[in-house]
Amino acid sequence: MSSLAIEVKDLAKTFKGHLSIGRIHALRGVDLAVPTGVIYGFLGPNGAGKTTTLKVMAGLLKPDRGEAKLLGVPVGEKRARERIGFLPETPYFYDYLTGAELLMFFGRLHGLGKAALAEKVPALLRIVGLEGKGDLPLRKYSKGMLQRVGLAQALINEPELIILDEPMSGLDPIGRREIRDLILSLRAEGKTVFFSSHILADAEMICDEVAILASGRVVSQGSLEKLLSGEVRFWDVSLSGWSAEAPLAIGQVVTRHDGQLLVRVQLEDDVQTLLDAARSAGARILAVTPHKASLEDLFMSQIPGGAK
Amino acid sequence: MTTTPKGLSLGWAQTRALAANTFRESVRSRVFYILMAFAVAMLLFSAVMSLLTIGSRAKIIIDLGLTVTSFITVMTAIFVGIGLIYTEVEKKTIYNVLSKPLGRAQFIIGRYIGMMAVLAVNLFAMLALLGLLLLLFKGFTWKIFAAGGFIYLELAILTAIALFFSSVTSPVISAICTMAFYIVGHTSSALLESLAPRISGPLGKKAAVWFFHLLPDLNVLNVTNLISYDIPIAHGFTARAIIYTAAYVTLLLTAACMAFSRRDLV
Numbered sequence: 001m002s003s004l005a006i007e008v009k010d011l012a013k014t015f016k017g018h019l020s021i022g023r024i025h026a027l028r029g030v031d032l033a034v035p036t037g038v039i040y041g042f043l044g045p046n047g048a049g050k051t052t053t054l055k056v057m058a059g060l061l062k063p064d065r066g067e068a069k070l071l072g073v074p075v076g077e078k079r080a081r082e083r084i085g086f087l088p089e090t091p092y093f094y095d096y097l098t099g100a101e102l103l104m105f106f107g108r109l110h111g112l113g114k115a116a117l118a119e120k121v122p123a124l125l126r127i128v129g130l131e132g133k134g135d136l137p138l139r140k141y142s143k144g145m146l147q148r149v150g151l152a153q154a155l156i157n158e159p160e161l162i163i164l165d166e167p168m169s170g171l172d173p174i175g176r177r178e179i180r181d182l183i184l185s186l187r188a189e190g191k192t193v194f195f196s197s198h199i200l201a202d203a204e205m206i207c208d209e210v211a212i213l214a215s216g217r218v219v220s221q222g223s224l225e226k227l228l229s230g231e232v233r234f235w236d237v238s239l240s241g242w243s244a245e246a247p248l249a250i251g252q253v254v255t256r257h258d259g260q261l262l263v264r265v266q267l268e269d270d271v272q273t274l275l276d277a278a279r280s281a282g283a284r285i286l287a288v289t290p291h292k293a294s295l296e297d298l299f300m301s302q303i304p305g306g307a308k
Numbered sequence: 309m310t311t312t313p314k315g316l317s318l319g320w321a322q323t324r325a326l327a328a329n330t331f332r333e334s335v336r337s338r339v340f341y342i343l344m345a346f347a348v349a350m351l352l353f354s355a356v357m358s359l360l361t362i363g364s365r366a367k368i369i370i371d372l373g374l375t376v377t378s379f380i381t382v383m384t385a386i387f388v389g390i391g392l393i394y395t396e397v398e399k400k401t402i403y404n405v406l407s408k409p410l411g412r413a414q415f416i417i418g419r420y421i422g423m424m425a426v427l428a429v430n431l432f433a434m435l436a437l438l439g440l441l442l443l444l445f446k447g448f449t450w451k452i453f454a455a456g457g458f459i460y461l462e463l464a465i466l467t468a469i470a471l472f473f474s475s476v477t478s479p480v481i482s483a484i485c486t487m488a489f490y491i492v493g494h495t496s497s498a499l500l501e502s503l504a505p506r507i508s509g510p511l512g513k514k515a516a517v518w519f520f521h522l523l524p525d526l527n528v529l530n531v532t533n534l535i536s537y538d539i540p541i542a543h544g545f546t547a548r549a550i551i552y553t554a555a556y557v558t559l560l561l562t563a564a565c566m567a568f569s570r571r572d573l574v
C-alpha cells in the first residue's frame with residue numbers, strides 16, 4: 001500500500017488545434033507525487049495545463065500517454081472516484097434544482113440513502129456557509145454561492161482525497177478565508193487536499209507542498225519550506241528625521257517622503273552599519289523588516305517570461 | 309471487474325437517480341407545458357372537426373386523435389432526445405456527474421430511462437384526454453390504449469436514435485438524421501413493395517429484400533388502420549413489434565454507450 005494520495009507519471013495530452021490544424025500540447029510529461037494528509041498546491045500561469053491534469057484525474061479526459069493513480073487506483077476506473085471529491089474549474093450545475101436537491105442527487109450517485117442524506121445535506125450547507133439557502137433554485141445563486149455548493153458536493157461522500165480546480169475563484173476575501181479555513185480543517189481530519197490556483201498568496205498561506213506547472217511540465221515540486229529556503233533576501237529599514245542629503249554608501253533609497261526614508265539593504269552587516277550611522281546623525285529608527293523569498297519570487301523565477 | 313450484488317444495486321440506484329433527474333429536468337421546463345397545451349388544443353380541435361363531418365364521429369376522433377397523439381409525442385422524443393447528452397456536455401453539467409463513481413454507459417441508460425418516463429406521462433395524459441372526448445361522444449374504446457402501446461414502442465426507437473446522435477454530434481445534425489430515420493422508417497416498406505416487382509431475377513430480389521431489412525421499418529409498429537377499421541391485432545403482430553423494438557433499442561443504446569465512452573469531455 002503506497003502512502004501516496006496522487007501518483008502521476010509522465011502524463012501527456014494533446015488537443016486538436018484550431019480548425020483541426022496541428023496539435024496543442026497541453027501536457028508534456030507531468031510527474032506528481034502527492035503524499036497523503038497534506039494540502040498540496042498545484043500552481044501555474046493560465047494555460048499551463050492545470051485543468052487538463054485535473055480532468056484526467058476525474059476521468060473526463062483520457063491521456064495520450066502516462067498514468068495517474070488516485071489512492072492507489074488507476075484513474076478511469078470507477079473505483080478511483082469512490083473515495084474522492086472533485087470540484088471542476090467553474091462549477092456548472094442543473095439550474096432547475098435547488099441547492100439541497102443538487103446535493104441529494106450527487107449523494108445518490110454515491111449510493112447514499114434518503115436517511116443519510118437528510119442529515120448530511122443540511123450539515124454540508126452549513127459547513128460551506130449556505131445555511132438557509134438550500135431551498136433556493138441554483139438559477140438564483142450568485143457565483144460565490146455556486147462555488148460553495150460545488151465544494152459541498154465534493155464533500156458529500158466524506159472523501160479521503162479532495163481535488164479542487166481553482167476553489168477560491170469568484171469568492172470575495174471573506175469567502176476565500178472561509179475556504180482556506182475549510183481546507184485546513186479537512187487536513188486536520190487527516191484528508192488530502194489537492195487544489196489548483198494562481199492566487200499565490202492563498203497557496204502560500206496553507207500549502208504544505210506545491211508543484212509549479214509551466215507549459216505542460218512540472219518545473220518545481222516539493223515542500224514549501226524547502227523551496228523557499230528560509231534565507232532573508234533583503235531588509236527594509238525605515239527612518240525619520242535624517243536630513244543628510246547623501247547619507248548612504250550602503251543600501252538604496254526606496255522612498256523619501258516627509259522626512260521619512262525607506263532604505264533597502266542586502267546584507268545583515270550593512271543593516272548594523274546603517275543603523276549606527278542613523279543614530280549618530282540623530283535620526284529615529286522606525287522599523288527594520290527582513291524580507292524572505294516568497295512563493296511569488298519562486299514562481300516568477302520558474303515561469304518562462306516571469307523573471308524580470 | 310466483479311459485479312457483486314452490492315455493486316449491482318448501487319449501479320441501479322445511480323441509474324435511477326439519473327433517470328429521476330432527467331424526468332425532473334423535463335417537467336420543470338417550459339417546453340414541456342407548451343407541448344402539453346398544444347396537444348390539448350389539437351385534441352379538442354379534432355373533436356370540433358368531427359362535428360363538421362359526416363360519418364361516424366367517434367371514428368374521426370379516434371383517427372385524428374391518435375394521429376395528433378403520435379405526432380406530438382414523436383416530436384417531443386426527437387427534439388428533446390437530441391439534446392439529452394449534447395446539452396449536458398455543452399453546459400458542462402456533466403463534469404460533476406461523471407466525476408462520481410459511475411460509468412458513462414450508466415449515464416446514457418439513465419438519461420434514456422428518464423426520457424421514456426417523460427414520454428409515458430405525455431402519452432398517457434393525451435390518451436386519457438382522448439378517452440374523455442370519446443366518452444363524451446359515446447364512442448369510447450379501450451383500443452386507443454392498445455394503439456398507445458404501439459406508439460410507445462415507436463417512441464422507444466426514436467428516442468434511442470436521437471440519444472445516439474446526441475452522444476456523438478450536434479443537435480442540428482442529430483435532428484436531421486433522426487427525422488430522416490423517421491421518414492425512411494415510415495416509407496421503406498411501401499418503397500420495397502413498389503420496387504420489388506420491377507427488380508429482375510430472384511437473386512436481385514433477395515438482395516433488395518435484405519437491403520430493405522437493414523433500413524428501419526416503423527410500419528411493423530403501425531396499427532392505425534387496424535384500430536380505425538376495428539380489426540383485431542394478432543398476437544404475432546404484437547410479439548414481432550416488441551422484439552423488433554427491443555432489438556433496435558439495444559443496438560442503438562449499445563452503440564451510443566460505446567461511442568460516448570471513448571469521448572474526451574472537454
Ligand SMILES: Nc1ncnc2c1ncn2[C@@H]1O[C@H](COP(=O)(O)OP(=O)(O)OP(=O)(O)O)[C@@H](O)[C@H]1O
Nearest residue numbers: 015016024026045046047048049050051052053574
Ligand atoms: N478542449 C481544448 N481544445 C484545445 N485546446 C485546449 C483544450 N483544453 C485546453 N486546451 C489547451 O491546453 C492548454 C492547457 O489548458 P488548461 O485549461 O489545462 O490550463 P490551466 O492551467 O487550467 O489554465 P487556467 O489557469 O487559465 O485555468 C492551453 O494551452 C489550452 O489552450
Ligand SMILES: [Mg+2]
Nearest residue numbers: 050051052089
Ligand atoms: Mg484551469
